[in-house]
Amino acid sequence: MDLAGRTAVVTAGGGVGIGRAVCLALAERGAKVIVTDRSATRAAQVATELQKRGAPSASAELDVTSRAHVDGVMQQLAKGHGPIEILVNNAGISIPCPVLSMTDETWDAVMNVCLRGMFWCTRAVLPTMVARGFGRIVNLASYLAFAGGEDQAHYAAAKAGVVAFTKSLAREVGRHGITVNAVAPGIILNEHLDKNREQLSKAVLDELERGTSLGRQGAPEDVARVIAFLASEQASFVTGATVPVTGGLYMV
Numbered sequence: 001m002d003l004a005g006r007t008a009v010v011t012a013g014g015g016v017g018i019g020r021a022v023c024l025a026l027a028e029r030g031a032k033v034i035v036t037d038r039s040a041t042r043a044a045q046v047a048t049e050l051q052k053r054g055a056p057s058a059s060a061e062l063d064v065t066s067r068a069h070v071d072g073v074m075q076q077l078a079k080g081h082g083p084i085e086i087l088v089n090n091a092g093i094s095i096p097c098p099v100l101s102m103t104d105e106t107w108d109a110v111m112n113v114c115l116r117g118m119f120w121c122t123r124a125v126l127p128t129m130v131a132r133g134f135g136r137i138v139n140l141a142s143y144l145a146f147a148g149g150e151d152q153a154h155y156a157a158a159k160a161g162v163v164a165f166t167k168s169l170a171r172e173v174g175r176h177g178i179t180v181n182a183v184a185p186g187i188i189l190n191e192h193l194d195k196n197r198e199q200l201s202k203a204v205l206d207e208l209e210r211g212t213s214l215g216r217q218g219a220p221e222d223v224a225r226v227i228a229f230l231a232s233e234q235a236s237f238v239t240g241a242t243v244p245v246t247g248g249l250y251m252v
Contacts, residue, residue, distance in 0.1 A: 002232050004030030008086035009077060011064055011121055014042025018140070018188060019090045020049075021220035025228040027055035031086060034077055036062035038091075064091045064117025074124035084125045086136045086231045089118040089162075096151040107154045114158035119165065126173065135178035136231045139166050141242055143186045143250040159184075163242050170240035179239040181230045186246030188218040213248025222247075 008026045013019040014037030023033045027050045035050070037043035040061035047059035058081060063069045078084055093113040097106050118139055129135030144152055145159035163182055170180040212218075223245050229235050230243070244252050 001030035002234065003086070003228075006031045006085045006231075007034065007082050008032065008088065008231065009034045009036060009074075009084050009121075009125070010088045010090055011036050011062060011117070012091035013037055013059075014039055014046055016220075018185070018220045018223050020046050021224035022088050022090060022227050023050060023057075025221070025224040026086065026088075026231060027053065027057065029228055029232065031231075032056040032058075032081065034081060034084075035059045036073070038063055064121060065112045067120050070117070070120040071124050074121070078125075078128060083128045083132055085129070085132070085134060087121060087125050087138070088227060088231070089121055089137070089139045091117050091121075092140055092142075094152065094155045097154070098151050099153050102154065110154040111158050114155065115161045115165075118162060122169065126178075129178050130173065130176045133177040135173070135176070137169070137178065137180045138227050138230045139180070139182040141166070141182040141184040143184050143244060143246050145184060145242075146244075146252065147250050166242060167240045174239055179230070179235065181235070181238060181240070182242040183223055183226050183230070184242050184244045184246070184250075185223045186212065186218055186244070186249035188220060188223060212246065216247065218245065218247055 003026060008031045010019055010023050013023045013035035023035050023046050027033045033050055035043045035047045043059035047057040050057035060073055060077060062073050091113055093110055095106055095110055122137060139162050141162040142159040144156040145163050148156050166180050166182040226243055226245050
């Protein structure tokens with residue numbers, strides 16, 4: 001229970017995917033988890049699940065594409081639940097589309113959630129982390145940041161930005177006792193993938209069918225356990241890293 005007494009915020013923590021798994025993993029290790037999501041209902045459902053398990057938890061609606069909303073919500077959460085010591089930037093969106101037919105709106109939609117939203121959430125919690133001399137920030141990248149992906153140029157570019165942002169921020173705030181890391185999941189079976197299988201390109205589906213070096217697809221819990229480690233004291237000397245969680249689908 002090495003996260004006991006710590007307050008964590010997880011973006012896009014609703015639903016049944018990686019966000020929920022991260023909330024559960026952090027709560028199991030003793031953290032007070034504030035579940036945020038674009039859907040207040042989804043966030044509340046996960047928070048209620050944590051509370052039924054005996055873990056302190058709260059929820060809030062959070063639209064990471066609005067700077068004013070991010071700043072306001074983070075301030076309210078800090079006032080109501082104490083300083084935010086752990087931030088998991090999990091919010092992301094994928095809209096498969098070839099570059100030839102990609103509109104500015106599609107490009108911006110992906111960038112706003114995956115990259116700009118991560119920046120706004122991080123900036124909102126940094127002053128308190130710096131003042132307290134402690135913080136753990138974990139960002140969700142993707143193996144596509146390194147491998148690229150057909151019909152995923154915008155998403156891969158955004159996630160490559162996450163990796164670069166992670167490294168740069170780690171250099172800036174390490175002296176303040178703050179670690180900044182990222183995880184780069186491979187193909188993780190979750191509700192989003194199941195709902196959008198018909199939109200995925202043949203190349204991506206073939207990649208999914210080929211499987212991984214471990215002979216199985218990833219689950220949200222596989223990613224969540226790595227994030228929980230990076231948020232813990234056991235990872236106190238790890239910063240600026242991007243950990244691939246791909247089962248060998250992609251190897252750095």
